[in-house]
Amino acid sequence: MTGKIRIGVSGWRYSPWRGNFYPKGLAQSRELHYASRVFESIELNGSFYSLQWPTSYAQWAEQTPEGFVFAIKGSRYITHMLKLRNIETALANFFASGLFELGDKLGPLLWQFPAMTRFDPELFDAFFSILPRTTGEAMWIACAHDDRPKGRVCLEPLDDFPLRHAVEVRHASFETPEFIALLERHNMAFVVADTPNPWPKFEGVTADFAYMRLHGATELYQSRYTHEELAHYATLMRGWADSGRDVYCYFDNTDKLHAPDNAQELMEMLGLRVPWQGASVAEKRACAATRNASG
Known part of the structure; x- marks a missing residue:
C-alpha cells in the first residue's frame, strides 16, 4: 500500500503573506480557513x-475541512x-491543554531540540519511553496535570487512535548509529x-512514517527552493510513500513569501491534487462581496 503524502507550511499567520498568498481583503480570522483549503x-x-x-483547538478543528491534519x-x-528532566507534570499539562479537541485532525507531534542539546x-x-502512542495513553498522562492549566483542560479524546512522534535535533553529537537505532526501536521519526x-x-x-522540515537551503527561514532542489525532495518522498510510509513535509522558509509557493510547486511536482485553485477563486469572490457590501 502506498503511503499518503501531505505537504504544507509551518504556521499560517504571517503579515507578509497578506495580499500575496492570502487575497487582499481576507480577514485575519479567515486565514486558517483559507490555508487549509490550499494544504x-x-x-x-x-x-x-x-x-x-x-x-x-476546537476552533481550529472547526475551521479546517474533513481530512485535514495538524502537526x-x-x-x-x-x-x-526542563531539558527532558522531571517532565512528567509538564507532559501532562501539554496533553491536557486541548489537543484532544482536534479529534482525528491530530497528526504527528514534533519534538524540536535546541542546538546546544x-x-x-x-x-x-527515557523520554521516548514515556511518550504516549495512542490518544488513550495520552489521556491517562493528561489526568496528572497540575493547576497551571486549571479551568482550561480537555481530558477526553473523541476516539482512541495512534499517535506519531518526530524528533528534530541540531547538535552534531546525534550523528551516530546509536541514535538511529534508538529512534528505530521506539518508532520515532528523525526529522x-x-x-x-x-x-x-x-x-x-x-x-x-517520514517527517520533513524545509527551512531554506541557503538562508535560514528565508531562501526560496529551486526546481532542482525540490525535485530531489520529490524523489525522496516518492520513495518513502512507495514503501508504504505516510510523509509529512512542511516549508518553514516563511519571511519572504516562499513557503506557500514552494509547497504548491512541490505538490504539483508530485502530481498531488491542488485544491487551492478552486478555493482561491471562491475566497476572492467572498472577499470582494464583503468589500462591496461594506463600501
Whole structure:
C-alpha cells in the first residue's frame, strides 16, 4: 500500500503573506480557513511557545475541512527549559491543554531540540519511553496535570487512535548509529531538516512514517527552493510513500513569501491534487462581496 503524502507550511499567520498568498481583503480570522483549503496539513507552532486553550483547538478543528491534519509542536518547556528532566507534570499539562479537541485532525507531534542539546542515550531513551502512542495513553498522562492549566483542560479524546512522534535535533553529537537505532526501536521519526546551518542531516527513515522540515537551503527561514532542489525532495518522498510510509513535509522558509509557493510547486511536482485553485477563486469572490457590501 502506498503511503499518503501531505505537504504544507509551518504556521499560517504571517503579515507578509497578506495580499500575496492570502487575497487582499481576507480577514485575519479567515486565514486558517483559507490555508487549509490550499494544504492538507499545517504545522501548529503556538503549542511550542505556550499552553494553548481547548477552545482554540476546537476552533481550529472547526475551521479546517474533513481530512485535514495538524502537526503539533511539542512544548519547548519540556525540550528547552526542563531539558527532558522531571517532565512528567509538564507532559501532562501539554496533553491536557486541548489537543484532544482536534479529534482525528491530530497528526504527528514534533519534538524540536535546541542546538546546544547533546545526545544523551539514557535521557532520550527515557523520554521516548514515556511518550504516549495512542490518544488513550495520552489521556491517562493528561489526568496528572497540575493547576497551571486549571479551568482550561480537555481530558477526553473523541476516539482512541495512534499517535506519531518526530524528533528534530541540531547538535552534531546525534550523528551516530546509536541514535538511529534508538529512534528505530521506539518508532520515532528523525526529522529531515534542510537548512544552511550545520545541523544533522539524515535522509533515511527510522519510523513507519517520514517527517520533513524545509527551512531554506541557503538562508535560514528565508531562501526560496529551486526546481532542482525540490525535485530531489520529490524523489525522496516518492520513495518513502512507495514503501508504504505516510510523509509529512512542511516549508518553514516563511519571511519572504516562499513557503506557500514552494509547497504548491512541490505538490504539483508530485502530481498531488491542488485544491487551492478552486478555493482561491471562491475566497476572492467572498472577499470582494464583503468589500462591496461594506463600501
